Amino acid sequence: MQRITIDPITRLEGHGKIEIFLNEQGNVTNTYFQIPELRGFERFCVGRPVEEMPLLTNRICGVCPEAHHMAAAKAADAVYHVEVPRTGKMLRELLYSAFYCTDHTTHFYALGGPDFIMGPDAPVAERNILGVIHKVGLEIGGKVIQMRKYGHTVVEIIGGRKVHPCTSIPGGLTKGITEEQRKEIEMMGRWAIEFAQFSLQVFNDIVLGNKTYLDLIVGDVYTHKTYYMGLVDEKNKVNFYDGKVRVVGPDGKEYVKYEPKDYAAHIAEHVEPWTYLKFPYLKNVGWKGFVDGPDSGVYMATPLSRLNAADGMATPLAQAEYEKFYNTLGGKPVHQRLAIHWARLIELLYAAERWVELATDPEITSPDFHAIPTATPTEGVGIVEAPRGTLTHHYWTDERGVVTKVNLIVGTTNNYAPITMSIKKAADSLIKKGNVNEGLLNMVEMAFRAYDPCFGCATHSLPGQMPLEVTIRDAEGNPVNVLKQFCE
Amino acid sequence: MTEETKPFEPVIIGFTCNWCSYRAADMAGTARMKYAPNIRLIRLMCSGRLDPTFVLKAFVGGADAVMISGCHPGDCHYVEQNYKALRRFHLLKRVLVQMGIEPGRLKLMWASAAEGAFFAAEINKFVEEVRALGPLNWSQPGEQVSTPIMEEVHA
Amino acid sequence: MSKPKFAMYWAASCGGCEIAVLNIHEKILDVDANFDVVFWPVAMDAKYKDVEAMEDGSILLTLFNGGIRNDENEHIAHLLRKKSKILVAFGSCACEGCIPGLANFSSITELVDTAFSTITTDNPENIRPQSSYAMPEGIITIPTLNPVLKTLGQVVDVDYYMPGCPPESHQIAAVIDLVIQVLQGKAELPPKGTTIGAGNSTVCDECKRTRNVKTIKEFRRIQFTHTDPELCLLEQGIPCNGVATRSGCDARCPTVGAQCIGCYGPAEGVVDYGARLISAFASVIDSNKPEEIDKILDGLVDPAGQFYRFNLAGSLLRSSKSAQKG
Numbered sequence: 001m002q003r004i005t006i007d008p009i010t011r012l013e014g015h016g017k018i019e020i021f022l023n024e025q026g027n028v029t030n031t032y033f034q035i036p037e038l039r040g041f042e043r044f045c046v047g048r049p050v051e052e053m054p055l056l057t058n059r060i061c062g063v064c065p066e067a068h069h070m071a072a073a074k075a076a077d078a079v080y081h082v083e084v085p086r087t088g089k090m091l092r093e094l095l096y097s098a099f100y101c102t103d104h105t106t107h108f109y110a111l112g113g114p115d116f117i118m119g120p121d122a123p124v125a126e127r128n129i130l131g132v133i134h135k136v137g138l139e140i141g142g143k144v145i146q147m148r149k150y151g152h153t154v155v156e157i158i159g160g161r162k163v164h165p166c167t168s169i170p171g172g173l174t175k176g177i178t179e180e181q182r183k184e185i186e187m188m189g190r191w192a193i194e195f196a197q198f199s200l201q202v203f204n205d206i207v208l209g210n211k212t213y214l215d216l217i218v219g220d221v222y223t224h225k226t227y228y229m230g231l232v233d234e235k236n237k238v239n240f241y242d243g244k245v246r247v248v249g250p251d252g253k254e255y256v257k258y259e260p261k262d263y264a265a266h267i268a269e270h271v272e273p274w275t276y277l278k279f280p281y282l283k284n285v286g287w288k289g290f291v292d293g294p295d296s297g298v299y300m301a302t303p304l305s306r307l308n309a310a311d312g313m314a315t316p317l318a319q320a321e322y323e324k325f326y327n328t329l330g331g332k333p334v335h336q337r338l339a340i341h342w343a344r345l346i347e348l349l350y351a352a353e354r355w356v357e358l359a360t361d362p363e364i365t366s367p368d369f370h371a372i373p374t375a376t377p378t379e380g381v382g383i384v385e386a387p388r389g390t391l392t393h394h395y396w397t398d399e400r401g402v403v404t405k406v407n408l409i410v411g412t413t414n415n416y417a418p419i420t421m422s423i424k425k426a427a428d429s430l431i432k433k434g435n436v437n438e439g440l441l442n443m444v445e446m447a448f449r450a451y452d453p454c455f456g457c458a459t460h461s462l463p464g465q466m467p468l469e470v471t472i473r474d475a476e477g478n479p480v481n482v483l484k485q486f487c488e
Numbered sequence: 489m490t491e492e493t494k495p496f497e498p499v500i501i502g503f504t505c506n507w508c509s510y511r512a513a514d515m516a517g518t519a520r521m522k523y524a525p526n527i528r529l530i531r532l533m534c535s536g537r538l539d540p541t542f543v544l545k546a547f548v549g550g551a552d553a554v555m556i557s558g559c560h561p562g563d564c565h566y567v568e569q570n571y572k573a574l575r576r577f578h579l580l581k582r583v584l585v586q587m588g589i590e591p592g593r594l595k596l597m598w599a600s601a602a603e604g605a606f607f608a609a610e611i612n613k614f615v616e617e618v619r620a621l622g623p624l625n626w627s628q629p630g631e632q633v634s635t636p637i638m639e640e641v642h643a
Numbered sequence: 644m645s646k647p648k649f650a651m652y653w654a655a656s657c658g659g660c661e662i663a664v665l666n667i668h669e670k671i672l673d674v675d676a677n678f679d680v681v682f683w684p685v686a687m688d689a690k691y692k693d694v695e696a697m698e699d700g701s702i703l704l705t706l707f708n709g710g711i712r713n714d715e716n717e718h719i720a721h722l723l724r725k726k727s728k729i730l731v732a733f734g735s736c737a738c739e740g741c742i743p744g745l746a747n748f749s750s751i752t753e754l755v756d757t758a759f760s761t762i763t764t765d766n767p768e769n770i771r772p773q774s775s776y777a778m779p780e781g782i783i784t785i786p787t788l789n790p791v792l793k794t795l796g797q798v799v800d801v802d803y804y805m806p807g808c809p810p811e812s813h814q815i816a817a818v819i820d821l822v823i824q825v826l827q828g829k830a831e832l833p834p835k836g837t838t839i840g841a842g843n844s845t846v847c848d849e850c851k852r853t854r855n856v857k858t859i860k861e862f863r864r865i866q867f868t869h870t871d872p873e874l875c876l877l878e879q880g881i882p883c884n885g886v887a888t889r890s891g892c893d894a895r896c897p898t899v900g901a902q903c904i905g906c907y908g909p910a911e912g913v914v915d916y917g918a919r920l921i922s923a924f925a926s927v928i929d930s931n932k933p934e935e936i937d938k939i940l941d942g943l944v945d946p947a948g949q950f951y952r953f954n955l956a957g958s959l960l961r962s963s964k965s966a967q968k969g
Contacts, residue, residue, distance in 0.1 A: 003781060008691070010684045013658040021780035029780055036785045038772075039655055039712060040754035042761060044745035047586075048948050051866050055904055059742040062659020062809060080866070145668055152666060160899035162666055163659045163809050164906075167899050170866040174900030268765040274776040274783050278764060287765065373866055394762075401864075402944050407761045540918035544959040561931065568931075575925035578936050579946060583921060586748070586947035588964025628961055629790035629969055 026434025031424040035277035058164040066099040067386035073168035075393040078380025080373035088172030088369040093241040094358040095158040100351035102151025121439030150188040172370030189355035196349035222337040224292040225250040227299035230306030237314035240385040252333040260383040279417040301389030301414035303343035308333040315353035377401040386411035422447035498618040500527040501546040502555040507565035509557035515604030523608035524615040536569025550634035553593040553618040560598040647703035649678035654716035656709030660734040663809035706733040711793040715786035724799040735808035737795040740956025747962035805840040808906035814840040842890030850894035858929035862942030887919040917950035
């Protein structure tokens with residue numbers, strides 16, 4: 001039996017390994033997606049004061065620390081039974097919206113985008129942000145850098161630092177913003193809306209306008225009919241920061257809607273001995289293995305899931321795109337995994353609109369951003385939508401507010417079973433009779449990348465007329481392409 | 489006697505201040521008052537000089553216990569620094585407990601230059617208390633416990 | 644002439660160091676112009692076997708972030724040491740263990756048991772992950788977890804240390820500038836073992852708050868008070884680690900009203916970071932009576948965590964007794 005090992009998986013955050021087994025005929029018999037690491041946050045956060053959790057859990061992920069910071073802050077608020085003042089909530093959500101714009105941008109342009117813009121079996125050397133810029137134009141690189149800069153600037157203004165924000169505490173934040181800061185944040189938000197619209201145009205022209213890509217998106221190779229999960233506000237519109245968790249079935253109908261504090265009644269995690277990560281599933285449907293369908297508890301939590309689980313977007317421009325999305329793809333729910341890339345851009349637009357909405361609220365500069373907790377701390381759950389999926393933090397503390405127990409269900413973890421299934425299906429469909437090449441293996445990885453399991457590639461800044469010469473090398477180190485801009 | 493039947497001999501590092509407690513040790517010595525050889529004394533000018541780093545180094549270096557001694561409160565040669573030692577001792581002890589080092593392995597005592605007998609008696613008492621606790625054997629998994637200090641005691 | 648080779652690798656890390664490198668924005672162009680990036684799993688597809696095939700010492704500069712948590716991390720640390728001329732322990736995890744180092748308060752058994760028995764974990768047979776497991780198709784493996792987390796310097800010889808969680812981007816840019824100047828013969832590398840990309844003083848030096856003589860009658864927790872934005876946080880009873888933490892970050896956290904949690908590691912000349920903080924905090928307690936001292940200290944609910952938050956694996960004690968028992 002032949003065996004293909006992809007180790008380590010590259011161009012993402014974190015570590016992962018894929019094993020593909022082939023039989024004598026050269027067809028795939030099974031695929032295993034293993035997570036080789038465990039750091040132990042659920043244990044070593046025990047004994048820490050609960051107000052440190054937004055700082056400690058930042059370090060679960062340096063790409064989306066903002067998500068953990070917010071989930072931890074909300075869980076700590078719940079532990080103290082304290083209500084954050086309106087301004088405090090708005091400031092947190094404003095930081096969070098700007099972060100979403102940065103994060104979704106990085107993924108689309110540096111990770112997912114290249115597969116479409118260059119083509120899934122384009123040479124390795126071109127399948128990255130540089131290839132994108134070469135094909136579409138230098139201008140794109142500059143815009144991507146600008147979006148990242150703006151997003152991180154907002155995170156720094158409200159959160160104190162660009163990576164690992166430090167201002168959320170139980171009851172609110174340690175500081176507010178001045179009118180001068182507010183103006184700057186608003187200006188950047190308006191630019192972000194334009195950038196999001198530009199990105200959707202890029203997707204429309206390059207991806208939707210290309211029949212091969214469209215077939216890939218709507219085709220069966222990357223399709224699974226699972227349950228879908230996302231946070232919704234009181235009008236059942238997508239919200240990243242707050243709300244209730246709503247799950248819809250493969251038929252699109254609401255299966256359950258629960259408050260964060262009740263998550264444990266609905267979610268369980270399956271264990272396998274060959275990986276350090278667990279597989280969450282819907283407890284009351286049950287674990288039936290790595291299969292989809294209404295009788296399997298496997299669910300997905302991604303931008304696509306959030307759009308499927310909600311009744312619409314809360315802001316006008318994003319709502320229009322939401323309607324176009326479902327009209328194009330044949331109604332709700334959409335099951336094709338590659339459509340996640342499109343859903344991600346719709347969320348980018350919503351996040352930018354929400355950014356401006358919050359930045360122009362008259363109370364955003366109010367000094368009332370923190371309420372001092374007075375109740376005895378006990379236990380609390382905080383749930384936000386991380387860009388990669390629903391993020392749950394659950395803490396128990398003693399009467400001093402020192403953590404005694406922790407349970408975490410992290411964004412990408414929700415998708416561990418769906419990703420495993422997507423990889424297997426892609427491998428099954430694409431690898432036949434032992435015909436394996438690099439391009440095919442990349443198409444197997446595309447199944448993975450759509451979920452945005454964190455990180456993407458380096459983004460480059462190309463400020464106008466600066467001379468740039470970049471040599472792109474293949475895996476053996478041989479130069480494959482040399483890009484030159486404004487060079488002799 | 490075989491290795492297994494040798495009684496456990498604690499290795500203790502004692503930080504003594506120059507003006508009071510070291511002189512107490514001196515006095516015990518010149519008066520031939522016997523005290524256990526398990527303690528190795530290190531003289532500081534003042535108990536306030538005691539950097540918690542010294543205590544940690546002692547444990548990592550193979551010590552089973554550490555004693556700090558200084559002048560009685562109010563009698564510090566440098567006026568108030570033994571109070572700093574007192575506060576550091578209290579805070580350090582809490583940290584050591586969290587690290588799994590029993591509070592009985594760190595002792596703070598005050599002894600004036602005239603209290604040789606008291607000094608000797610306290611040391612003997614401390615040695616027995618530590619003997620009852622057993623060896624600390626501070627080492628990382630896969631690495632040896634530091635032995636230099638211990639070898640010196642048995643030599 | 645070929646450009647000198649550059650590599651960046653993450654062991655047990657969070658990816659924040661990678662993001663900090665990207666946040667040098669335009670400067671990444673200088674990296675591109677002056678170096679040949681040969682291995683960087685987050686950004687390009689070179690694999691371990693490609694590194695193994697390289698000549699010893701052929702990579703000029705490797706930035707290694709993340710702590711050494713399992714045997715794969717350790718193996719790659721040795722591999723990159725062999726293949727690199729200059730190996731930098733990049734970021735707090737590689738320098739001193741950082742947050743994953745907090746695992747050293749517990750045994751590895753406790754860490755794994757906790758993860759596999761949470762309230763939502765469905766594990767009736769009490770399964771634990773196995774390094775090697777036989778599936779019908781073949782044996783599949785995952786790395787073995789080491790009993791304690793180690794710093795990079797505890798497993799290989801390190802040339803330079805760059806602290807921070809993550810290192811601030813302007814510091815990274817400055818170091819890249821320096822290396823490029825060295826390549827052009829315009830500057831010299833500092834002595835081996837130097838901490839680079841950071842200051843030589845403490846965070847207090849960069850903090851703009853007003854400082855007076857400190858006399859603390861009570862330690863306060865940040866959520867229970869609206870702090871004075873102009874006055875030193877420690878003076879207000881908020882446990883701020885700036886007093887012993889290396890400068891270089893512009894005191895960002897105290898600037899926004901949050902206490903310094905110590906992510907830049909020990910200041911120059913400090914042997915044990917926690918011991919230094921114990922000394923400093925104890926010195927400013929305003930009491931000479933044991934019972935009163937104890938009562939004031941009760942306000943620090945987690946002293947070991949407070950003083951060794953980022954530094955446990957790199958401290959003198961390195962791990963707790965229960966972690967050592969396994």
